Amino acid sequence: MKLQGNIIIPEAKLTQYLLIHREYDDKSKFLAQAGFSQNNPNQLKQAILTLISTHDAVVDRKDKYGTFYQVEGNLIGINRILAVVTVWLKRAEDGNIQFITLKPKK
Numbered sequence: 001m002k003l004q005g006n007i008i009i010p011e012a013k014l015t016q017y018l019l020i021h022r023e024y025d026d027k028s029k030f031l032a033q034a035g036f037s038q039n040n041p042n043q044l045k046q047a048i049l050t051l052i053s054t055h056d057a058v059v060d061r062k063d064k065y066g067t068f069y070q071v072e073g074n075l076i077g078i079n080r081i082l083a084v085v086t087v088w089l090k091r092a093e094d095g096n097i098q099f100i101t102l103k104p105k106k
């Protein structure tokens with residue numbers, strides 16, 4: 001199934017987490033391989049939205065916060081394609097679908 005409805009990708013998740021260097025669990029170097037940086041967070045957002053519109057979501061688990069999904073596929077970058085897994089939460093409180101994180105597919 002495709003994730004549909006009110007899709008939320010917080011700007012801070014992109015600019016203050018994924019696209020900045022972190023000592024632990026850094027994803028910025030991985031994303032930089034495809035041309036994503038602090039200078040173009042909207043391009044990363046669009047690539048994530050394209051990914052979920054073209055790949056099926058699989059239920060990962062459920063808890064009091066809602067249902068967690070994973071969407072695996074190719075994130076189309078500016079100069080390279082990256083194999084990724086994205087994690088989403090369909091919130092129990094309002095049914096909105098929120099982006100949680102992205103990681104390289106192993």
